[in-house]
Amino acid sequence: MAAADPPLTAVRFGIIGCANIARKVSRAILLSPNSTIVAIGSRSLEKAAAFAKNNGFPASAKAYGSYDAVLEDPDVDAVYIPLPTSLHLHWAVLAARKKKHVLLEKPVALNVGELDEILAACESSGVQYMDATMWMHHPRTAEMKGFLADERRFGQLKAVHSIFSYNSGADFLKTDIRVKPDLDALGALGDTGWYCIRAILWAADYQLPKTVTALRDAEFNEAGVILSCGASLQFEDGKIATFYCSFLSNLTMEISVLGANGYLRVHDFVIPFQESVGPFYVNANTKFAELSIGIEPSPTEHLVKTDLPQEARMVKEFSSLVRKITDHGSETEKKWPTISRKTQMVVDAVKASIDKDFQPIHVVY
Amino acid sequence: MAAADPPLTAVRFGIIGCANIARKVSRAILLSPNSTIVAIGSRSLEKAAAFAKNNGFPASAKAYGSYDAVLEDPDVDAVYIPLPTSLHLHWAVLAARKKKHVLLEKPVALNVGELDEILAACESSGVQYMDATMWMHHPRTAEMKGFLADERRFGQLKAVHSIFSYNSGADFLKTDIRVKPDLDALGALGDTGWYCIRAILWAADYQLPKTVTALRDAEFNEAGVILSCGASLQFEDGKIATFYCSFLSNLTMEISVLGANGYLRVHDFVIPFQESVGPFYVNANTKFAELSIGIEPSPTEHLVKTDLPQEARMVKEFSSLVRKITDHGSETEKKWPTISRKTQMVVDAVKASIDKDFQPIHVVY
Structure with missing residues (x-):
């Protein structure tokens, strides 16, 4: 039982x-x-x-x-x-x-x-x-992962790109804690790049990259806090990931995941445009049509409804783990600290690459 | 008159x-x-x-x-x-x-x-x-450029990403001229990266990057021909562009263009999914909604119809220029050789970066 x-x-x-x-x-x-x-x-x-x-x-x-x-x-x-x-x-x-x-x-x-x-x-x-x-807790995330895990429709992961940016405005850039070196020294990398890095690791089944190289150039405020940056992540098996994060660009929240046999994109991964439904888009085994006019088959839209907003699902999952520990003596769930630490490792590597004139940084687990 | x-x-x-x-x-x-x-x-x-x-x-x-x-x-x-x-x-x-x-x-x-x-x-x-x-000749391309030129709705260009890939299959990888070093030595960079680089230059009003750095790692066939690669392009004014091109990934044709005030994406830029209409998608002045639940305003889809397929419009434009020369003694139109040369310059820089262990290559016009 x-x-x-x-x-x-x-x-x-x-x-x-x-x-x-x-x-x-x-x-x-x-x-x-x-x-x-x-x-x-x-x-x-x-x-x-x-x-x-x-x-x-x-x-x-x-x-x-x-x-x-x-x-x-x-x-x-x-x-x-x-x-x-x-x-x-x-x-x-x-x-x-x-x-x-x-x-x-x-x-x-x-x-x-x-x-x-x-x-x-x-x-x-x-x-x-x-x-x-x-x-991480939207049911869409698990459905997207199902597509990425489908050997026939997606196949080997080859490239990931993610963007998270918002145009924070003049007041934010003067006063917000997220641009203060003594409060949130990681700036846009910590606040927005965190999501892009998590998205890349998520797509890669939490395999860490071999090296991380920040993209020339990052932007900084007068105190040296990062306002925009990007990086490329190189993996052992040849796949490549890139991301761009910023406080200086229009609100944009993208993941694009390219596989040998398929492609997935999502345009509101951080915060769904609508609270009750999250869309994503896939192409699988796509070929040029005769005479290279158009493609076959057409890409498809998938809509994933959720009973609770993703942040309430997060709390529910967290509390469920807490109850298992307090009421059933279960072990703590190691997945969450593990992926948090991997995300932070890549954040650190991007920061180190920026600090070292955009040289590649070797990531050691 | x-x-x-x-x-x-x-x-x-x-x-x-x-x-x-x-x-x-x-x-x-x-x-x-x-x-x-x-x-x-x-x-x-x-x-x-x-x-x-x-x-x-x-x-x-x-x-x-x-x-x-x-x-x-x-x-x-x-x-x-x-x-x-x-x-x-x-x-x-x-x-x-x-x-x-x-x-x-x-x-x-x-x-x-x-x-x-x-x-x-x-x-x-x-x-x-x-x-x-x-x-270049689809009417969608000019409409998209109109959005990118809109200071209020798009603003300063900050980042571009482009992908063109197709999974060419085992036969292609054995026999096609595009993977033969004596016929198409540029491989996927020439056949697919060409489009990504053109897309980036197009978005940047044909401003050349300051440096080009290939992304670790590219993939090659046994003869050393590029089967997949990517690069980051660094511009004088701080904007960043990245691309990924491949013969080893599902057919994917993306441009994503991020500005201070807006965002544009197109998913079939090389060959429209449908011959008679080309869609693109924009967000402008996007903000988080109250409590950071959702966004305002919603992104919009734009559909651009075309009377002729884009390749027929290309021929028509070319022939129109020819007739102006032959019938009216006009000068040749310099735009086309100029942007072709700039595209080739960036192709060359990516190739040079790959050949030089992914070091940044300075682009001199």
Whole structure:
């Protein structure tokens, strides 16, 4: 007999910080059937209370004037951490030590050394770690993977290209934490390149590239924070991946995956244009028609509906893993820390290549 | 009063060689209202005669058992040359010396040195030169350019990516001229990369890149001919372009053009999926919706109808230029040799980068 599902006791979240993205994830926690919010902490008690009120928190949810108070609260099972990247090491490690499961906003750390400290703390405390890369949890992502795994229709992976950019505007470029060297030193590489790199690793079944070479040239602000960059990733078996990420270009969210026998593209991979349905497009075994006029067969559109927004599915998956640990004594799920670490390794390699005048950087696992 | 259109006397084409692509271009010449076919030459008279018969040539068209005979025929105004690339230098120069206008199949030459000899011969004889890059002549191409030129909706060009690949199959990889070092030494770079490079230059208003760096790694056949490769192009103003071309991946024909304020993509740029209509897709001034759920506004599809297939429009444009020269004493149109030469320069730089272990190659005009 298969093991019964974990009981539907909701995992109780505390939120550390009132970042804008926390509004979206708060909604997701409340939408997720196995999750709820019991506390929010900010450096300002008033800010925390206002956030709880404005985002429909349960009346019983507590507002705290510090992050520590959330971590000390015995009613909190798990924390969601949307703080600036430079604060992740301190607060994620502390959360883990306090036996709180950790849902960590991306970019997860300033470098893989920091992430390894976070992961070690989670491992040591037996708490689940997951980064908040929402698109991984859309049912479209699994359907696309099914196509990529189809030997007849897709075949050997040959090339991947991904873009994530948005035009952040003058105010953002002056004031946002994502362009401040002391807060989010990875800039556009951490905020947008993270998704492109994850997309490439996802397409490659999480095989790491052999070398990573940043594309000439990257763009920087006056403080040296990356505003746009790209890279090419070279793999052992000859496949090639490229990406481009930016704070200076129109909002664009692309993955294009080319195989020997097929091709897949998706134009809204980070955040679906529509919340309830995600489209993707495939061509398989495509040939030129007679006289090379047109092609056969035509490309097809696939629409994948979802009952919950992808971020609520993320929370639901995370909470399900938490419940398996707390109620059934299961091991933590290693997939999530593993792919988070691989993503960070490639982020680091791109950064190193930029810092070393666009030389290829060898990636060692 | 505006000058009258040239008279509708058809430009009389001779065709040199019976390559498969010549079937498509023969149809295009016969579809073009200002063009006709008067001769075809092959090394085999029987082959030439059969080609004429099987491709609906006018009954008066002459079949010759040599290429020279076509060039000697005083009824031939212009030649279409679909020969293997290694033969272009000899036959295009000879055609120009015989005062025949030259429509030259791509890749136009093995290197820019050869192309310069061809262009000098055309210039010296006052004959029109054009390469047979068909998609340049689809009305969609001009409409897309209109979007890219729109400061408000597209803005500064930031990044371009292009793919052209087809899975040529085992027979092709054994026997086709496009993988023979003595016939088409540029392999996939010449046959498919040509289009990607043209697409990038087209998007960049034919500004040449500052450096070109091939992507690690390219793939080769046993004779050292390129079967797949890619490159990144670095421009003076910070924009970045990348492309990937291959004989080993599914038929895919993409341009994606990213600007500060907009984004354009086209999925069948080389050969439209449908002959009579070409779609493209744009996003402009795209923002995340409230709570970063979805985007505003939605991307839009644009459908551009064409009365004639793009290759017939190419022939019509070429013949129109020929008639302006022959009937009105006009100068040759310099746009076509100029962009052909720039395309070849970038092809050469990619090849040089591959040959020099993927080092950046400085492009000097």
